[in-house]
Amino acid sequence: MLEIKNLHARIAEDGTEIIRGLNLTVKAGEVAAIMGPNGSGKSTLSYVLAGRDDYEVTEGDILYNGESILEMDPAERAASGIFLAFQYPMEIPGVATMEFLKVAMNAQRKARGEEPLKIPELLKRVKEAAGSLNMDIAMLKRPLNVGFSGGEKKRAEILQMKLLEPQLCVLDETDSGLDIDALKIVADGVNALRSPDRAIVVITHYQRLLEYIVPDSVHVLYRGQVIKSGDKSLALELEANGYAGVIDEAA
């Protein structure tokens, strides 16, 4: 489903290269975990996948369902089924969360040639999804993410993911900032989305999340490259020994 080939990407503003020849393949139905030290380029990779124009791809390609997405803008990528749960969801004053959900869901439906959802149906879906994440529906009247606690913001990201039903989900440190109960709720939400025709990429620092969302593959990202891939035992090894061994091995 996702094939990243020799990807090089740099910061558009100053030309600093962050992703330096990265290769990664994630198949439909797979849950892939990406781990790696702070500053290794995990979030940058997620932004490049989503099409953020602060970064420029200089070499390589990203294939999604066999086709390059490099020429697509972020809205087209999202409408085609790519979803990024942000490490730091943005606060957008003045845009009510509910209104935002309505516009986003209907924008994606429109792009796929579907009719807009009627308000009662939309409300029903939002209520159901919010309920399953233990979110207070009253919160959705507030401006998007404004004043939400760290955990509330992460839950709001998962709420959007559930409602938008993407094919490729990228979760950037969705576990950080969550209390233990919330972690379970969010993991359940993600597990519910596991399906043979959906791929999920979980970026995390902690083995704990991977106990709830058991990955099919684990990849270590370091200095803009995947330096090691393995199965879930790799995460346990990292938890026990840190990154030093893996980094030395790759050097």
Added chain:
Amino acid sequence: MNMHAQQPQRTGAETALLEAYDSRLSVLPGDGAVTVKRDNALEVLKAGLPTKRIEAWHYTDLRRLLTAVPQHDASAVADKLGALLDGSAVLPVLNGVSSANLPSVDGVRFERLEDKLRDGSFAPALEVQGTDDAIGALNAAFVADGYFVDIEADAEIAAPIELQNIQAGGQTHSRFPVRVGDRAKVTIVERQTGEGAGLSTSISHLTLGEGAEVLWIIVQDQPDDSTYLGQFNAALGKDSKLTLFFMNAGGRLVRQEVRVGTAGEGSDFQLRGINLLAGDTHTDVTMVLDHTKPHTGSRELIRNVVTGKARGVFQGRINVHQIAQKTDAKMACNTLLLSDDGEFSTKPELEIFADDVQCGHGATVKEIDHDHLFYLKARGIDEKTARGLLVKAFLAEVIEELEVEPIVEALEARLDQWFATHG
């Protein structure tokens, strides 16, 4: 000596206005007293339209900017609009002419202004407010019609009253004096619009009695090739409260003046405004607010969206007179710039002669937040829609503060319309 060397040559617009006066005077309504006022106003015009050297017109050099002066065209047709708010009593002035068919609303008396000009009773109100009052002078010289609205004391008028001033490409000049009795409450909507490259001036005078409460909403969406010069005057009685909301969403050359005096102790003035500026409009909002009595308050919040080559101006002058102790005045003007070629100039001025007051002002200019835009797009919302959401978010506060649901909805619908064509 050559006289022309001393007096700058008249511009085409100035000449056209003086000629229009000669040809229109005989058909304009009014007795001798009215004609005296018209002639006085003409003297102000003869001195020339204000240039940027006149402080009040510094950002809007009317002499340079006013280029099109169409004739009044009696045969042109303007259509009455559907009311902004359901259930309103509508008073249309179509192509400068009021309707004989006056609505009937309990507690309110309506009169056609033409009648008050003819019988001379309106003559005293045709005073020009100083040499820089070009709009007052233009309007006093040419005013032909409008409505007088008189609201009884203690009347709570449930239905909004909508004053429509609709031009049809020619020159029109209207007035709307409104008197609100003690403790009366009313919502008044003023629509300034039309079709064609008209020149229209419109002046309203609002007097609030003791404890009266008025919400006045101006929606100006003239066509892109027209000139609109408006003036809103208000005198606030003791403990009265006025909220003035305006939305400018059209016109090539627009000036909306707001002149308010807190003549009564304990009165409160709230100004909320939105300027939606596109194309090559030049839109100027100039407010002069006098706090002349103790314990009065005011707050002004103006939000501007500027795109294309549009130019906007907000001049806000607050005079706190020496006896106006305990005045609480705050003014803010925030601009969202959507294009490189657009610009907005803000000039706040506080003149404070009392010592025990709280006054402040702030102005900001920003662009659409790039990260916010990315977040919305990352959810599948296309660029145009995402920008629209963010622009509305920027403006929402000003509208939502009006708190009356049908009014908020009607104004948001106007925003959507503007954004659909200019976003």
